[in-house]
Amino acid sequence: MSSGVLNTQGPTNSSVSAAAQELDLTLYRHRVKSRVRSYDVDRQSIVHNAVYLYWLEAARIEYFRTIGLPMDFQTFVTKHRFVVAHVEVDYYYAAQFDEEYEILTRVPSVGNSSFVFDQVIRLTNGKILLRAKAVMVLLNPASHKPERIADSYRKLLRDYEGTNIEISE
Numbered sequence: 001m002s003s004g005v006l007n008t009q010g011p012t013n014s015s016v017s018a019a020a021q022e023l024d025l026t027l028y029r030h031r032v033k034s035r036v037r038s039y040d041v042d043r044q045s046i047v048h049n050a051v052y053l054y055w056l057e058a059a060r061i062e063y064f065r066t067i068g069l070p071m072d073f074q075t076f077v078t079k080h081r082f083v084v085a086h087v088e089v090d091y092y093y094a095a096q097f098d099e100e101y102e103i104l105t106r107v108p109s110v111g112n113s114s115f116v117f118d119q120v121i122r123l124t125n126g127k128i129l130l131r132a133k134a135v136m137v138l139l140n141p142a143s144h145k146p147e148r149i150a151d152s153y154r155k156l157l158r159d160y161e162g163t164n165i166e167i168s169e
Contacts, residue, residue: 023120023131027164028104030066032059033124036099046094053087056119056132059103063117067160081139085114089132093123100124107157110167113138113146115157 034055042048065071069080095101104120117134140147154167 028106030063030105032062032103034101036095036097038097041097046096052130055103059105060117063105067156081141082136083139084134085137086135089130091130093127093129095129107161107165110154110157112148
């Protein structure tokens with residue numbers, strides 16, 4: 001996990017704020033809103049860095065639901081064994097208790113057995129908190145080895161993302 005500047009007052013590094021400003025947020029169709037809960041903050045009265053990973057995971061699950069993946073208690077156990085293989089996070093600002101935030105999610109690319117989630121968390125006032133990328137791999141439930149992502153998944157992703165996704169065949 002890489003770390004950028006974590007600062008509640010504003011950026012101390014102009015490259016961090018420039019990186020956040022370069023984002024084209026119109027590419028992110030999927031959005032989930034929530035509010036910082038008391039149990040999300042640490043002794044410094046900011047959201048603990050590990051909590052953001054839970055938020056990102058919840059948004060990815062909602063993304064799957066939105067594109068049409070049926071959800072039940074076995075969804076990611078025996079039916080759709082997508083597992084996180086890699087996560088990188090650049091933190092820009094820290095959220096505080098009771099602030100409203102939004103998680104923006106997109107899938108920009110699909111490979112043979114993996115695909116990438118690109119996510120942004122921002123406050124509802126527009127301030128970017130972080131940007132994250134997660135590589136998900138489809139595992140065969142019996143062998144636990146990577147397997148090709150089925151054409152049906154590829155179609156769901158292409159139908160949702162439109163021309164903003166690169167899918168290798």
